Amino acid sequence: MENLQGGELATKKQSKCRLLLFPLPLQGHLNPMLQLANILYSKGFSITIIHTLFNSPNSSTYPHFHFHSIPLSLSQSESQSSGVDITAFLNSLNTKCAEPFRQSLAGLLSHFRQTNETVGCLITDAVWYFSQTIADELKINRIILRTSNITCFLAFSYFPLLRKKGYIPQQDPQMDDEVPDLPPLRVKDIPTVKSTDPETLEKLLNNMIDAAKRSSGIIFNSCDLLEQSELIKLRRELNVPIFTIGPFNKLFPAAASSLLVQDRSSISWLDKQEPKSVLYVSFGSLVTLSKTEFVEIATGLANSGKPFLWVVRVGLVRGSGWLEGLPDGFSDEIEGRGYIVKWAPQEEVLGHPAVGGFWTHSGWNSTLESICEGIPMMCFPIAGDQMVNARYVSFVWKIGIQIEEKLDRERVEKGIRRLMIEEKEEMTEKAMDLKRKVDDCLKEDDGSSYRNMKDLFAHILSFY
């Protein structure tokens, strides 16, 4: 954190500049936007967060920011967000927020004009595609924060081409073929999402890419070295400035924006475990599992014989409250060796000396948090960018393995054995090596993320 505070990066001009940030109200999007807000604040910018009342961030954790809410009425099923048709949900958010956002932004801009405060730009989540037109109308530059990896965004921009070439919709027998335009992704790694209406997905992605091309720039929570050639391709494809200034969690932890209470008993439980012995298991904030998958995971964990800390979110198992679907005798079998919580302080868990491996759904935040601690992963991606992240973890960076076939207890047990015993040393070494390289990106002066951050600030200051 010291690397980036004050010093050369905090200029007088920045301290007179206010930035308006508009996060998407989902955990994996809220965390990086608020981390970015903290980074920008630490460099002298003033921050206003425009947010929906649904999943609103806890303003008392950020007394240094101004918060401005916009109304959003969601149906009962939408407001549960986990388990909903995510494409329909994101489209609905874009439609429902447009007018309230327009009014809020117009009001805020007029207020800051009256108080003679300079507004540098608007920074919104990439998914808020509707906001580009509003930013154009109100004559404010819009920068995008893309909260996932670069290759996934590149793949989204190639969707029309992939459809033309017959890779979408994905189908047998070509699932294992490499996509020539996007190596090393295979057809099955293309970041699609199961939707009741596949056309709506492509419309959503096209809108997002189109708005990105019209934006004043894109920020990625990533660093240059992770996806170098894809970054070059994306720059060519979108033709807007791109700033890779992450990983944010090395600068500010995500915990402050957690929407759920993080159970700290997981840390006291880890304190009693042997170094590098525990498998941490979590599938993020949105993924849901069938009752059968839940039983297979539980049985595989029990049969592996390894200690584990498992996050079972309320709502993780479809049609079930919390733990009632666990197999008979499970608690006795894992006595003293397994611990289950509803939500954990994940970054702290991953940084705990007792943790040796992470079984993850491969969300981008989780992947980055694991990379930053040098923890190898067992990837179980379900959809979207998770497919891409898992491919990079297992095939490109070689810091983990991927469960590719249908989930069953034998595959779980075998995967855990590979991660925590057979290939542990080799993968941990590679993960630690990548961690060190990523750390270097944030080093003052010669770190690429540090340099890119300077460029980003100069870019923002050039708007007025």
Ligand code: UDP
């Ligand atoms: N997280 C957490 N506690 C948990 C599980 C996850 O605080 O028990 C946080 C995690 O640190 C990460 C975010 O939730 O910052 C999940 O984001 P990710 O992109 O990995 O997945 P998503 O939830 O968007 O699918």
